[in-house]
Amino acid sequence: MPLVSPITRDLAIDGGGLTAVGVGGVVAAAALVDGGPGLAIIPFLIVALVFGFAQVVVGGGWLRAAVHEAPPAPDGLVREDDSATMRRAGIPTLLALLLVVTTMFTWVQFAALLAGLAFAAGLTDLRSLGWIRRVQDERDAVIVREVGPLPFATVRKPLWAVPRRTGETP
Numbered sequence: 593m594p595l596v597s598p599i600t601r602d603l604a605i606d607g608g609g610l611t612a613v614g615v616g617g618v619v620a621a622a623a624l625v626d627g628g629p630g631l632a633i634i635p636f637l638i639v640a641l642v643f644g645f646a647q648v649v650v651g652g653g654w655l656r657a658a659v660h661e662a663p664p665a666p667d668g669l670v671r672e673d674d675s676a677t678m679r680r681a682g683i684p685t686l687l688a689l690l691l692v693v694t695t696m697f698t699w700v701q702f703a704a705l706l707a708g709l710a711f712a713a714g715l716t717d718l719r720s721l722g723w724i725r726r727v728q729d730e731r732d733a734v735i736v737r738e739v740g741p742l743p744f745a746t747v748r749k750p751l752w753a754v755p756r757r758t759g760e761t762p
Contacts, residue, residue: 593668596736599659599751600724602681607717609685614640614711617692621704624696632704639708640715647716655720658751659727662735665752672739680739684713732756 618636622629672680688710695703728734733753740749 593670594738594750595672595740596665596669596752597672597677597681597739599735599737600721600728601677602737602739603717603721603724605678605681606684607714607721609682610688610710610714611718612714613685613688613692614707614709614714617696617707617710618704620692620696621700621707625700625704631701635701636704636708636711639705640712643709644712644715647712648719656723659724659735662733662751662753665736665754669736669752669754671736677739685710688713728756 614636618632621632621636625632688706692703692706692710695706724735731753733755735751736754737751738749
């Protein structure tokens, strides 16, 4: 019996957290950097734009196909506990926060670059969240994915469509 979570829940937690780390990181870096805030803001913007564009072009195709082609859910799926989802999906945010804060004390411009990566990843997740919700509305279903103990190991796990009339998730 596979353990599943609505993909939209994962994307909301991860996307919101990473976006917040990115914004907080660039604000802190801009306040701390010697030579003016532009030395933090410009690298942040360049990395955010380049990485965000790359994620949309390279990373979005397989997810779109998987969501649109998600088969009906088999019997026996078990919904992951909400607290477990929060812990698992929050790990990337926690790691990004630790990296940005740690580098803030050693190399502020690098902290701004890391904040740009976090920001781009977060916005990409939030963008995906929006179109997946539209697909779910069109299909009158909730898209769930198999989860494992590590958030990074679930990227290409199987997706299924659970009819909304039976509830949000199994």
